[in-house]
Amino acid sequence: MLMPFEIIETIKMIQEENLDIRTITMGISLRDCASSSAKESREKIYNKITRLAANLVKVGEDIEKEYGIPIVNKRISVTPISLVAESSDEENYVKFAETLDRAADAVGVNFIGGFSALIQKGYTVGDRKLIASIPEALSSTKKVCSSVNLASTKAGINMDAVREMGHIIKKAAHLSADNGGLACAKLVVFANVPEDNPFMAGAFHGVGEPECVINVGVSGPGVVKSALEKVRGADFETVSETIKKTAFKITRMGQLVAREASRRLGVSFGIVDLSLAPTPTIGDSVAHILEEMGLEKCGTHGTTAALALLNDAVKKGGTMASSSVGGLSGAFIPVSEDAGMIDAVMKGALTIEKLEAMTCVCSVGLDMIVVPGDTSAETISAIIADESAIGVINNKTTAVRIIPAPGKKVGDVVEFGGLLGSGPVMKVNNFSSKDFINRGGRIPAPLNSLRN
Amino acid sequence: MRAVITVIGKDKIGIIAGISNILANCSVNILDISQTTMQDVFTMVMLVDISKLSVQFAELSEQLENKGVEMGLSVKIQHEDIFNSMHRI
Numbered sequence: 001m002l003m004p005f006e007i008i009e010t011i012k013m014i015q016e017e018n019l020d021i022r023t024i025t026m027g028i029s030l031r032d033c034a035s036s037s038a039k040e041s042r043e044k045i046y047n048k049i050t051r052l053a054a055n056l057v058k059v060g061e062d063i064e065k066e067y068g069i070p071i072v073n074k075r076i077s078v079t080p081i082s083l084v085a086e087s088s089d090e091e092n093y094v095k096f097a098e099t100l101d102r103a104a105d106a107v108g109v110n111f112i113g114g115f116s117a118l119i120q121k122g123y124t125v126g127d128r129k130l131i132a133s134i135p136e137a138l139s140s141t142k143k144v145c146s147s148v149n150l151a152s153t154k155a156g157i158n159m160d161a162v163r164e165m166g167h168i169i170k171k172a173a174h175l176s177a178d179n180g181g182l183a184c185a186k187l188v189v190f191a192n193v194p195e196d197n198p199f200m201a202g203a204f205h206g207v208g209e210p211e212c213v214i215n216v217g218v219s220g221p222g223v224v225k226s227a228l229e230k231v232r233g234a235d236f237e238t239v240s241e242t243i244k245k246t247a248f249k250i251t252r253m254g255q256l257v258a259r260e261a262s263r264r265l266g267v268s269f270g271i272v273d274l275s276l277a278p279t280p281t282i283g284d285s286v287a288h289i290l291e292e293m294g295l296e297k298c299g300t301h302g303t304t305a306a307l308a309l310l311n312d313a314v315k316k317g318g319t320m321a322s323s324s325v326g327g328l329s330g331a332f333i334p335v336s337e338d339a340g341m342i343d344a345v346m347k348g349a350l351t352i353e354k355l356e357a358m359t360c361v362c363s364v365g366l367d368m369i370v371v372p373g374d375t376s377a378e379t380i381s382a383i384i385a386d387e388s389a390i391g392v393i394n395n396k397t398t399a400v401r402i403i404p405a406p407g408k409k410v411g412d413v414v415e416f417g418g419l420l421g422s423g424p425v426m427k428v429n430n431f432s433s434k435d436f437i438n439r440g441g442r443i444p445a446p447l448n449s450l451r452n
Numbered sequence: 453m454r455a456v457i458t459v460i461g462k463d464k465i466g467i468i469a470g471i472s473n474i475l476a477n478c479s480v481n482i483l484d485i486s487q488t489t490m491q492d493v494f495t496m497v498m499l500v501d502i503s504k505l506s507v508q509f510a511e512l513s514e515q516l517e518n519k520g521v522e523m524g525l526s527v528k529i530q531h532e533d534i535f536n537s538m539h540r541i
Binding site for chain 2: 011
């Protein structure tokens with residue numbers, strides 16, 4: 001028999017500490033939707049998504065009700081559209097994005113990811129067309145998310161793509177200037193992208209994935225923070241053990257929901273992504289966990305060490321709790337989506353340079369960073385190149401989701417609303433990287449021995 | 453199939469009567485009840501069998517929540533598995 005204090009602990013986590021299942025994401029392969037006729041291809045895409053995901057939202061809501069655990073988002077990821085659309089002779093893929101948007105609306109999910117291309121070693125015809133379509137696709141649709149993988153430890157860094165993505169991001173910001181450059185919040189540039197990530201905006205259904213799969217992303221920074229409040233002043237072994245135990249409990253819940261959702265939908269279970277994903281809600285912040293460890297403000301000296309410990313302990317605890325772990329798994333540090341990060345930037349404690357250092361030890365990269373509208377495309381490319389280098393050399397995923405907010409200057413705040421939060425405009429280094437970025441070509445894959 | 457009902461709030465007369473009346477009407481069998489006062493808050497935990505449930509789970513859940521609102525308490529019903537998965541290996 002369960003003890004009352006255990007039941008109360010679970011209920012407290014959900015009601016007071018914002019424990020939730022962040023997303024149930026259905027991955028759908030669209031590889032059989034290619035056609036020489038773009039129109040026919042889009043029909044197949046629409047029909048397949050709406051058929052397979054017809055009950056996704058309902059099943060999510062049923063589980064939410066029966067188990068009493070909030071499931072914040074129900075989402076879909078699909079095969080990178082560059083692979084599907086490539087067989088058609090269409091020059092511009094915006095209509096494919098519109099089809100995804102309509103399908104997402106029809107089944108009631110809040111985001112659909114996979115307007116994507118994998119170009120770490122080079123472009124195909126379809127990759128080029130897709131990337132050129134990104135700015136218009138993201139500013140003319142509401143739910144479509146896009147990602148581009150342009151580097152990997154095995155392939156090196158595609159610097160032509162790095163250069164191009166700087167311009168694409170600027171253009172996407174320009175086309176969505178009325179919303180503070182919102183289109184850029186739906187675009188992630190990756191190195192070593194995971195193919196089973198359930199979190200947006202970087203989710204897509206990888207080519208090695210099955211026909212249809214359920215991936216679940218858990219969350220719960222607030223739960224970790226309140227567990228740490230109980231061990232104030234204790235040494236780091238205690239801190240690490242406390243995080244591990246908490247991560248274990250959170251992930252067991254994710255595993256339960258993932259199994260149940262896949263059973264009810266008749267779809268295979270993929271992975272549980274063990275991420276601590278913050279939201280702008282107070283009490284749901286990763287920065288506040290780091291501060292709870294003893295840092296006056298997130299971003300000060302010691303932040304990288306604190307984040308490294310947090311990230312590692314989350315993985316250790318979570319891995320034991322799930323039969324299959326994947327995705328990004330770790331702590332997220334999206335600035336605009338985390339009340340503590342926003343505050344740290346406002347107070348001058350957290351800078352882009354420190355965030356870059358933090359990305360060496362956590363699961364993602366420079367995420368939801370707002371920079372001045374007049375930041376050049378080359379500077380954005382150079383930021384992407386730096387992040388890619390960190391990922392490629394260290395065998396880890398890194399990413400850049402950056403918003404050069406049109407007309408905004410350092411000190412301004414851009415409101416995106418909802419889970420995307422509000423981003424203070426951060427200072428970038430104003431010295432030019434233009435000649436470096438304009439070289440183009442490829443930075444070769446790194447040596448994996450002689451590591452120091 | 454079993455579920456856990458939790459009642460949290462200020463103690464008053466008729467809590468168990470109010471809740472168990474709804475359960476009886478919905479063919480839910482009470483397997484175990486424990487109640488404590490934790491941090492000055494009255495807490496009751498009930499383990500119930502819902503395999504003969506005569507209404508939809510969502511409807512039972514709503515009836516209990518409404519009863520809670522009426523009595524100024526938080527009343528929740530959740531499948532037992534959520535607690536088992538978190539606290540039992």
